Amino acid sequence: MPRIDGLIFGYTVFSVEEKDAPSLVNALLRLGINASVKRDFTCEVRPRDGARLRRELRGKIDFTETEILGLPGFIYRNRHCYGTFLGILLGVFIFVWCSGAVWDVRIFDESFYGEETLCALSELGLYSGARWGQIDKDALEAELLLSSDDISWVNVNRRGTVAYVTLGKKNSFEKEDDGLTYSNVVASEDAVIEEINVRSGYAVVKAGDAVKKGDVLISGIIPGELGGGFVRAEGSIVGRVYGKVSATALESREEKVYVSSENVGVSYKILGFSINILKNSRNLDGMCDIIEYKSQLTLFGRYRLPLERCVKTRLSYNVKERSLGKDEMVKTAAGELLEQFLNKTADAEVISVRTDGAFTDGGYTMYSEYTVLKNIGREIPISVSEEKERFVPDG
Amino acid sequence: MTEKRAVPPSGFFMNAERAGRGMRMSLGAVVAVSELSPEKITLVSHGGRIRVSGTGLRLSVFEGRGVEIVGEISEVGFAYAKN
Numbered sequence: 304m305p306r307i308d309g310l311i312f313g314y315t316v317f318s319v320e321e322k323d324a325p326s327l328v329n330a331l332l333r334l335g336i337n338a339s340v341k342r343d344f345t346c347e348v349r350p351r352d353g354a355r356l357r358r359e360l361r362g363k364i365d366f367t368e369t370e371i372l373g374l375p376g377f378i379y380r381n382r383h384c385y386g387t388f389l390g391i392l393l394g395v396f397i398f399v400w401c402s403g404a405v406w407d408v409r410i411f412d413e414s415f416y417g418e419e420t421l422c423a424l425s426e427l428g429l430y431s432g433a434r435w436g437q438i439d440k441d442a443l444e445a446e447l448l449l450s451s452d453d454i455s456w457v458n459v460n461r462r463g464t465v466a467y468v469t470l471g472k473k474n475s476f477e478k479e480d481d482g483l484t485y486s487n488v489v490a491s492e493d494a495v496i497e498e499i500n501v502r503s504g505y506a507v508v509k510a511g512d513a514v515k516k517g518d519v520l521i522s523g524i525i526p527g528e529l530g531g532g533f534v535r536a537e538g539s540i541v542g543r544v545y546g547k548v549s550a551t552a553l554e555s556r557e558e559k560v561y562v563s564s565e566n567v568g569v570s571y572k573i574l575g576f577s578i579n580i581l582k583n584s585r586n587l588d589g590m591c592d593i594i595e596y597k598s599q600l601t602l603f604g605r606y607r608l609p610l611e612r613c614v615k616t617r618l619s620y621n622v623k624e625r626s627l628g629k630d631e632m633v634k635t636a637a638g639e640l641l642e643q644f645l646n647k648t649a650d651a652e653v654i655s656v657r658t659d660g661a662f663t664d665g666g667y668t669m670y671s672e673y674t675v676l677k678n679i680g681r682e683i684p685i686s687v688s689e690e691k692e693r694f695v696p697d698g
Numbered sequence: 699m700t701e702k703r704a705v706p707p708s709g710f711f712m713n714a715e716r717a718g719r720g721m722r723m724s725l726g727a728v729v730a731v732s733e734l735s736p737e738k739i740t741l742v743s744h745g746g747r748i749r750v751s752g753t754g755l756r757l758s759v760f761e762g763r764g765v766e767i768v769g770e771i772s773e774v775g776f777a778y779a780k781n
Contacts, residue, residue: 321735328731331759339758342736 305347305373313375315353315368318345323364330359350375404574405433406464407607420470423450429459429466431609432575465606484684485533488521490514491681494542504536505529514542514679523685533687542679543654548647549670550639551663552632559592559620567593568615575609591619632667636660640669651677710743720770723750728765731757739767749775 305314319327324344331338331346334355338346348356350371360366370376381387408429410420424430427446428438440459447457456471488504496512504521508514523536569581593615600610627635640658653675660669709727716722725741725748732747733740736755741748755769 324734325731328734328757328759332728332730332763332765335761335763337758337760339756340734342754342756344734 309347309349310373313350313371313373314347315350315371316345316347317353317356317360317366317368318343319364319366320344323366326364327360327366330356334359401574402464403435404464404609405429405431405435405438405466406574406609407431408466408468409606411467411469420468423447424468429468430575431607432573435461435464484535485523485687486535486682486684487519487523488536488538488540488680489683490516490518490520490540490542491679492516492542492544494544494679496520496540497543497676498541499538500540501536501538503534504538506538508540520680533685536682538680539678540680541676544651544675544677544679545672546647546675547670547672548640548643549668550636550643551666551668552627552636552639553666554632555624555626556635557622558625559590560623561618561620563619565617565619566614567617568613570613572611572613573609590622591617593617627666629662629667632662633660633669636667636669640671644671644673648673648675648677651675710745712748714771714774717768720752720754720768723767723771723774725765725767726763728763731765736769741765746776746778749773749777751775 336352338348340346444457458469460467507519507522520540521536521538525532567583570579596614598612600608656673658671711726714723728741730742739750751773752771758766
């Protein structure tokens with residue numbers, strides 16, 4: 304195996320018979336040439352030392368000498384192969400050009416969900432395919448900090464062609480200043496008060512009271528006997544809320560029946576550049592859905608590479624009316640009811656649920672009566688007329 | 699006051715250390731090599747001859763008449779004699 308400097312600057316190989324090996328070594332000693340004599344009695348020397356060694360050995364011993372090997376030899380031997388050099392130059396250009404691009408953006412903080420932060424970074428110029436030369440990391444960090452209220456610090460690092468973004472979440476213990484000065488907390492729906500915690504203001508209701516939607520729960524007007532004045536009412540009020548949701552599944556319903564599918568577009572996105580391979584824009588009669596499949600090349604299934612394929616498929620369909628069986632009606636109604644129930648109780652603690660259903664003339668109706676505990680306080684601003692010292696509720 | 703060190707007038711030195719399965723032996727002020735094969739190497743210095751025998755011996759030459767022998771060296775012999 305030749306030495307690395309020999310590969311770069313070139314080398315020649317001298318070989319002799321075993322009986323002439325001492326003469327070769329003696330010549331190397333006399334000339335002061337650094338060389339290693341291998342077991343097959345060959346030695347590699349630099350081209351300049353090779354010329355001196357050749358003069359020294361000529362006429363004394365029999366030896367063979369190769370042409371110049373290594374990179375200079377390769378260039379010399381292929382000096383007329385313009386295509387080879389053009390290919391090498393093109394390869395070097397592509398390598399340099401690709402290394403100047405951002406291949407992936409990786410975010411190090413689980414509390415920041417990828418897509419939102421990636422969108423924010425993309426708007427600021429850091430995205431897969433962006434040129435590193437056009438990215439000012441300091442300015443990017445400053446702009447990201449200014450654009451988001453949830454980030455306390457940000458650090459953008461470059462490792463190779465990958466951008467590593469580390470984010471620190473801001474710990475906010477104080478309520479944001481939304482411009483309100485004085486306010487009341489009112490009930491957002493009919494409920495029975497279970498628990499009330501007042502941070503500021505005057506509690507108008509107590510646990511066990513039944514309130515209607517819009518009733519004041521915590522007042523921002525302090526009574527005269529407690530000192531008087533206006534404050535911004537704040538606190539949490541947990542109420543027991545009763546509700547009902549219902550869903551009806553009809554005996555017949557309209558359904559899409561897909562009749563054909565056709566690829567209407569294929570495009571590749573490489574380092575931010577989009578290349579359309581197929582684009583079919585002719586209109587078809589009837590209704591259709593356009594489905595877009597996006598697939599991205601990854602390394603080991605983890606690291607995304609900036610090569611993306613997008614296939615658009617047009618699915619044509621006809622609408623047909625289909626009658627449902629009893630089981631299907633119950634299943635459809637149950638699905639819709641569950642969706643409504645989850646929407647209604649998303650931010651609440653469910654205490655009890657009672658569900659029932661019945662077949663009617665037109666289909667099947669299902670309903671649920673539920674009881675939940677939830678925060679029913681809603682802040683309503685109040686404006687105070689300073690001249691007359693009277694308050695006017697907004698809205 | 700400077701310390702005077704005993705330096706041989708010829709500049710000869712020898713050093714040996716373990717290297718892989720064998721040894722690496724460095725020698726200075728080698729005048730010539732009279733015998734070279736993978737089993738036996740004979741070096742000539744100003745003071746005499748150094749015979750190195752073993753298996754898989756390989757010889758490298760450096761500037762200043764330095765020589766390095768790498769291989770499974772089994773025996774090193776010295777013979778005093780003028781060149």
